[in-house]
Amino acid sequence: MDTITLTSVSDNFVQAVQEKSRSDLSRCWHCLCCSGGCPFAKDMDFFPNVIIRMVQMGLKEKVLTSSAIWLCVGCNTCSMECPNAVDMAAMMDTLRRMAIEEKVTIAEPAVLSFHQKVIDSISRYGRTHKLEIMMRYKLSEKDFFSDMDLGLRMLSRRKLDLMPSKVKNKQQIQALFKLAEDLS
Amino acid sequence: MTFSHKELNYFPGCSLATTAKENNASLKHFLEQFDIRLTEIPDWNCCGSSSTHSIDSGLALALASRNLFLAPADKPLLIACPGCYLRLGDAKWTLNMNQAKRNKVEKHFGQPFQSDLQLLHFFELLADMSHSGLFKDLPGRLKGLKIASYYGCMLARPPRLNKMPNHYGLIEKTMTALGGDPVQWGFSNTCCGTFLSVSRPLIASNLVNRIMKAAIRSGAECIVTACAMCHLNLEIRCAPENRIPVFHFSEILSLARDGKPSREWLNRHLIDPAPVLKTRWQV
Numbered sequence: 001m002d003t004i005t006l007t008s009v010s011d012n013f014v015q016a017v018q019e020k021s022r023s024d025l026s027r028c029w030h031c032l033c034c035s036g037g038c039p040f041a042k043d044m045d046f047f048p049n050v051i052i053r054m055v056q057m058g059l060k061e062k063v064l065t066s067s068a069i070w071l072c073v074g075c076n077t078c079s080m081e082c083p084n085a086v087d088m089a090a091m092m093d094t095l096r097r098m099a100i101e102e103k104v105t106i107a108e109p110a111v112l113s114f115h116q117k118v119i120d121s122i123s124r125y126g127r128t129h130k131l132e133i134m135m136r137y138k139l140s141e142k143d144f145f146s147d148m149d150l151g152l153r154m155l156s157r158r159k160l161d162l163m164p165s166k167v168k169n170k171q172q173i174q175a176l177f178k179l180a181e182d183l184s
Numbered sequence: 185m186t187f188s189h190k191e192l193n194y195f196p197g198c199s200l201a202t203t204a205k206e207n208n209a210s211l212k213h214f215l216e217q218f219d220i221r222l223t224e225i226p227d228w229n230c231c232g233s234s235s236t237h238s239i240d241s242g243l244a245l246a247l248a249s250r251n252l253f254l255a256p257a258d259k260p261l262l263i264a265c266p267g268c269y270l271r272l273g274d275a276k277w278t279l280n281m282n283q284a285k286r287n288k289v290e291k292h293f294g295q296p297f298q299s300d301l302q303l304l305h306f307f308e309l310l311a312d313m314s315h316s317g318l319f320k321d322l323p324g325r326l327k328g329l330k331i332a333s334y335y336g337c338m339l340a341r342p343p344r345l346n347k348m349p350n351h352y353g354l355i356e357k358t359m360t361a362l363g364g365d366p367v368q369w370g371f372s373n374t375c376c377g378t379f380l381s382v383s384r385p386l387i388a389s390n391l392v393n394r395i396m397k398a399a400i401r402s403g404a405e406c407i408v409t410a411c412a413m414c415h416l417n418l419e420i421r422c423a424p425e426n427r428i429p430v431f432h433f434s435e436i437l438s439l440a441r442d443g444k445p446s447r448e449w450l451n452r453h454l455i456d457p458a459p460v461l462k463t464r465w466q467v
């Protein structure tokens with residue numbers, strides 16, 4: 001794991017994150033319960049509580065370019081461990097959003113790409129069409145061969161439908177994407 | 185105690201409508217046996233899934249809200265997928281707590297939000313069925329089948345929702361009431377890896393194999409899960425040497441009720457459950 005070096009510090013970063021995520025990060029006493037419970041902490045460049053520390057210190061760029069914010073799946077396991085009711089998953093949501101808005105280098109582009117394929121699918125059908133999501137994801141990642149046998153096994157067991165399950169009222173779905181802009 | 189949930193509205197969600205059709209079919213079948221009628225809400229859309237939630241909270245709220253507005257408030261809305269339950273529950277919470285957002289959403293849909301719409305988790309329905317004595321004719325049906333109950337992250341909630349009832353232990357309790365033998369093991373609440381199964385398959389498969397190995401070590405003959413996403417990840421990311429059958433909770437309930445497994449559902453499993461079932465049932 002990297003050590004944290006204080007280089008460029010952003011003063012209002014912690015306030016912005018707290019406001020957007022509606023979570024009070026000052027409650028965190030760095031007991032590491034969250035990081036101990038997080039099933040993905042060992043795959044992250046910084047443990048979840050270290051991300052909080054870095055937010056507190058104003059290390060905006062380091063936080064927004066970290067892999068941790070993308071490997072967090074929002075499972076809330078950490079919140080069940082946290083003695084201080086820190087809303088880690090909400091903080092991570094906010095950080096991902098900021099990373100996209102600020103156009104920083106995304107540490108886990110494949111994760112973002114997958115999320116975007118899912119959202120594209122919802123925009124097309126109102127529901128998720130797994131086969132198409134996988135195909136489009138594989139195309140964009142130029143990864144054609146991994147999981148090929150798995151895909152075939154799933155098709156043969158009819159786990160993957162060829163045709164999507166769709167919402168009939170397409171206009172309403174499109175309207176939701178407009179509403180979304182207003183809500184974020 | 186009288187049973188109050190005979191008529192329900194129903195939100196299946198994308199997984200149950202597609203990859204986990206066997207989950208949907210077995211759930212409906214099971215509830216039919218107890219004369220519980222489900223009305224699917226018309227033209228429902230994706231709950232938002234963890235993807236919109238991960239990167240676009242506005243879209244997550246908009247998508248979930250449409251479903252909340254589509255559901256008639258005269259009956260509770262049964263939600264079978266824990267992921268969908270969390271997304272719709274979170275949206276309901278936001279609309280009840282944030283007047284500005286609620287105003288925008290109400291304006292969009294041109295009607296007031298039914299703030300008392302009851303969202304019913306499949307677990308709550310089961311607990312109610314069990315309290316009302318609906319399972320009292322079914323003891324011993326699972327013939328001592330050794331079961332590792334697997335909740336994944338479904339019982340974990342963000343702090344703002346953590347005062348809601350949780351039903352931890354419901355799988356074990358129900359399985360025991362039906363004659364199953366739940367094992368003790370350490371991974372019942374370990375997340376399955378969700379979408380990392382696609383974009384970081386190695387991380388997901390390491391995790392899944394730890395879960396599967398632990399289930400085997402515990403002496404379980406199978407895993408029972410209540411989440412379609414967990415079911416899929418455990419099946420697709422498991423190495424051949426760690427395979428142990430994974431059942432949807434609804435499949436096991438139907439098995440207990442009917443006394444025979446459905447070939448149609450079993451055929452959709454990537455890890456063949458037939459060998460385990462053959463130890464006690466005709467397959």
Ligand code: SF4
Pocket residue numbers: 027028029030031032033034035049052078081082083084085086088
């Ligand atoms: S468990 Fe809570 S208090 Fe402890 S380090 Fe994590 S976020 Fe901070």
Ligand code: SF4
Pocket residue numbers: 037038039040041048071072073074075076077078079088089092
């Ligand atoms: S919500 Fe994120 S940080 Fe918390 S346990 Fe899950 S993956 Fe880890």
